[in-house]
Amino acid sequence: MSVFDDPGHFGRLWADTYDLPSGLPDPALAVEFLAEKSGGGRVLELAIGTGRVALPLAARGVTVEGVEASPEMVAKLRAKPGGADLPVAIGDMADVPVNGPYAMAYLIFNTLFNLVREQRQADCFRNVARVLAPGGAFVVETYVPNAADFDRDEQVQPYSITEDSVRIRLHRYDRAAQTFLRQTVTFNNAGVHLHPFAMRYMWPEQIDEMAGRAGFHLAERYADWDRTPFGPDSTSHISVYRLG
Structure with a gap:
């Protein structure tokens, strides 16, 4: 599930x-x-x-x-x-x-x-x-929806970079199902933090x-x-x- x-x-x-x-x-x-x-x-x-x-x-x-x-x-x-x-x-x-x-x-x-x-x-x-x-x-x-936004099955995007942390966003698209999974990953002194998000457009x-x-x-x-x-x-x- x-x-x-x-x-x-x-x-x-x-x-x-x-x-x-x-x-x-x-x-x-x-x-x-x-x-x-x-x-x-x-x-x-x-x-x-x-x-x-x-x-x-x-x-x-x-x-x-x-x-x-x-x-x-x-x-x-x-x-x-x-x-x-x-x-x-x-x-x-x-x-x-x-x-x-x-x-x-x-x-x-x-x-x-x-x-x-x-x-x-x-x-x-x-x-x-x-x-x-x-x-x-x-x-x-x-x-x-704009098809150009998901012309690849997977995307990696820099989100923010500071002296104390790095945050990136990764997308995985299922164009047949019209869904995507987005994972925002933050690396800092406290460890690794995940913020998953999904949509069906x-x-x-x-x-x-x-x-x-x-x-x-x-x-x-x-x-x-x-x-x-x-x-x-x-x-x-x-x-x-x-x-x-």
Whole structure:
């Protein structure tokens, strides 16, 4: 059994450093977009994490609930202002272990791809459909894969070099399965530290097909939270799926 079959693996490994200023996007535009799409109804964030998006969305007056597999991530959320007030179910986001109906669910920042098996990605769509109200929205944000990024089966990339440590990243791709394993290896005076990470990526049209099988249709698609029109050169997409 792979460590990536454990839905709490990511949070256990990354919770302590997730909120550090290391390139996480400013949530302001996402919050504005999601507040509008919620229609003032009850909403659900899958993989709510430390509340990076949910807390400012709740501060806008939106009723937000969450699902998160990592108690470590939820502990970080609870320690933030307003974090103790958000209902969060501990469980696998693919199972959506909550009761609806919700006006909207959302899964952003490429997190759909953290489900590394196609069936679990399909389960996620099916279970979101189960808890949405008729006509409810499912908002999904992911990057658009670029085949040039994985033109080799394996890649080694220098990541950082200091007087005290060396960090490298290694990728192994399975292009048939549309998966990759990334291992970040840090060498320092304390020893060797491993931070494994994996994804199963999909192109937008593949996500559309999966959503369709769960009863959704694509209602809107943008290249970013600013609603830039999506086109063939877009590197990411914000897709709004509607139920029914």
